[in-house]
Each structure stands twice: as structure tokens, then as C-alpha cells.
Amino acid sequence: MTTATATAPPGSGSAAGVGPLLREWRRRAGVSQLELALRADSAARHISYIETGKSRPSREMVLRLAEHLDVPVRERNALLVAAGHAPHYPESAPDSPSLAVLRGGLDRLLTGYEPYPALVVDAGYRVWAANRGVSRLLEGVAPHLLTPPLNAMRITLHPEGMAPRILNFREWRSHLLDQMRRQLALLRSAPLRELYEEVSAYPLPPGGEERAGETWPGGAPPALPMVMELDGRRLSFLSVIATFNTPVDVTVSELAMETFLPADPETADHLRSLV
Known part of the structure; x- marks a missing residue:
């Protein structure tokens, strides 16, 4: 299985910030760490590391997890920012x-x-x-x-x-x-x-x-x-x-x-x- 995560520096604010957010979305979806890992082609251990802040997920991993958790598009950008990445989805003005x-x-x-x-x-x-x-x-x-x-x-x-x-x-x-x-x-x-x-x-x-x-x-x-x-x-x-x-x-x-x-x-x- 692929593991698109990277070890976070000690005290990394971004990793610590995205972990609880992802855990909250996973619990809302009623999905276990193992089930989410299987869906995202990862491992339960890596999901656990992300949620506890021991690993900082890559941009691709954040988007993949958000997709499988059916996270709204605006909140996907928030997850990316919390993980230390730039937003992925643009926000156009109504008259754009x-x-x-x-x-x-x-x-x-x-x-x-x-x-x-x-x-x-x-x-x-x-x-x-x-x-x-x-x-x-x-x-x-x-x-x-x-x-x-x-x-x-x-x-x-x-x-x-x-x-x-x-x-x-x-x-x-x-x-x-x-x-x-x-x-x-x-x-x-x-x-x-x-x-x-x-x-x-x-x-x-x-x-x-x-x-x-x-x-x-x-x-x-x-x-x-x-x-x-x-x-x-x-x-x-x-x-x-x-x-x-x-x-x-x-x-x-x-x-x-x-x-x-x-x-x-x-x-x-x-x-x-x-x-």
C-alpha cells in the first residue's frame, strides 16, 4: 500500500492542526481508521500517525482522505491549510x-x-x-x-x-x-x-x-x-x-x-x- 505521509517535525503546528480535523471528519462519517486506510490505499498506522500529529500528510494524501470522507470543498481547503499546504480549490466571485x-x-x-x-x-x-x-x-x-x-x-x-x-x-x-x-x-x-x-x-x-x-x-x-x-x-x-x-x-x-x-x-x- 502507498503511504503518502511524511514525518512531521516535533511540535509541528500544521500536522497537529490537521490531525484532529481529519479525526473529526472520519468520526462524522462513521469510518474506522482501518476502513479509511483501505479506501485511501494506505495503512491504519499511517492514519493514526496523521491524526495524532506524528506524521504530516502530503497534499495528495489530504485530498485523497477528504475525498473518501466526503468533506465539502471549502473544508478540504481548510484541511490543506491546516496541514501546511496551499488551498487546492479556487473560490470564484459570483460575477467572475x-x-x-x-x-x-x-x-x-x-x-x-x-x-x-x-x-x-x-x-x-x-x-x-x-x-x-x-x-x-x-x-x-x-x-x-x-x-x-x-x-x-x-x-x-x-x-x-x-x-x-x-x-x-x-x-x-x-x-x-x-x-x-x-x-x-x-x-x-x-x-x-x-x-x-x-x-x-x-x-x-x-x-x-x-x-x-x-x-x-x-x-x-x-x-x-x-x-x-x-x-x-x-x-x-x-x-x-x-x-x-x-x-x-x-x-x-x-x-x-x-x-x-x-x-x-x-x-x-x-x-x-x-x-
Whole structure:
């Protein structure tokens, strides 16, 4: 087996820093040192040496271990820096020319999905782009929430946002907060933590105390929908989230496209009638 590690100097800060981080990711993945070693074509002894700071892993070994532990791209760069190496993955600005083709492709996807709502957000739920279907959902939202940069979580959960018109608000709020907690378990992001603490502290919208549940005509849907009152109608949507496979840019790795499928024929018919 190959052993892409090097003995670390005594008291090496980089080796000591990367070891606990890798151990934490391995434990999160529920993988033993032996299993990780087999996956990475190494040896359990070398994994142990890396985690205890006795060996400093090479750049290639850090990337290999991160790949087998399914570490997010941003955190892979953090592992490399902790091991004394330069970051491997670039982080492009949203308006970077290198992402122009990608932005164009996303715009075409959003437009092609109309009249159904769809938007693209980053890891902090900042809205990159949205189609006209989303603009219909924003009717009645307070202007201060629609001042760029737009944040999808704030717009949805704020009592002056979409919250008053979400008929199953408590269930949908619980779903969104659970989603954020799962993200926080993967990303050591102070801004995301601050956003979570902000939106989870929002008061319920007027009448929210009574809207603890929602009845489902014709039986329960296959997944939890977001049920809204819009244009005097009861509209129901299922959320689908898509991300990029094998991203090699930090920014792209944290993008997600959320599309809203009609959860019942009435919603589908109403949206199509607006075209």
C-alpha cells in the first residue's frame, strides 16, 4: 500500500492542526481508521500517525482522505491549510468571467422551468438568480426584505415575508431550520450560524399559533409541501434541491437550485393559466 505521509517535525503546528480535523471528519462519517486506510490505499498506522500529529500528510494524501470522507470543498481547503499546504480549490466571485457560461446555463434552466418557481442560492441562502415564478410568491413581502442581497431564509421565515401566507407554517419552518442545522454540521460557517440564530428567533406571524397543521384533501402528499395562500387560492408545492456533481470551485460547490413542483392538479392548473 502507498503511504503518502511524511514525518512531521516535533511540535509541528500544521500536522497537529490537521490531525484532529481529519479525526473529526472520519468520526462524522462513521469510518474506522482501518476502513479509511483501505479506501485511501494506505495503512491504519499511517492514519493514526496523521491524526495524532506524528506524521504530516502530503497534499495528495489530504485530498485523497477528504475525498473518501466526503468533506465539502471549502473544508478540504481548510484541511490543506491546516496541514501546511496551499488551498487546492479556487473560490470564484459570483460575477467572475470564469463563471459566465455557468450563469448563462442556470438562467436558461430557470426560465425553462416557468411558470413554476425556481431559484439558485448559495451556502448562506443568498439568492443568485430566480425566475418569474418566484416573483409571484413574493407578492406582499415587505420591501426591506427585497433589498439586495436577497436572502431566501429571511424572506420565507420573516413575519413580514412569506410566512403569513404559508398555511402550514410551523411544519415548513421546522423543515427549513432542520435543513440549516444539517448544513451547520458540515460547514464551520459563522455567517450561516448567525443567520440560523436570527431566523430561528423570528416570532410567529399573526395567526401562526393557530396554524399548527394542515389537512390534505385526497390523502397525504408524498413529501412535505409548502402550502400557500396566493391570489385567493390554496397552492401547494413540493421542493426539489439540485447541486453540482464533482465541483472543483468553492463557489460552485455551494450553489443549489431549488425548484417547486406543484403538489396537486389545482396548483399546476393555476400556474399554467398565468402563462
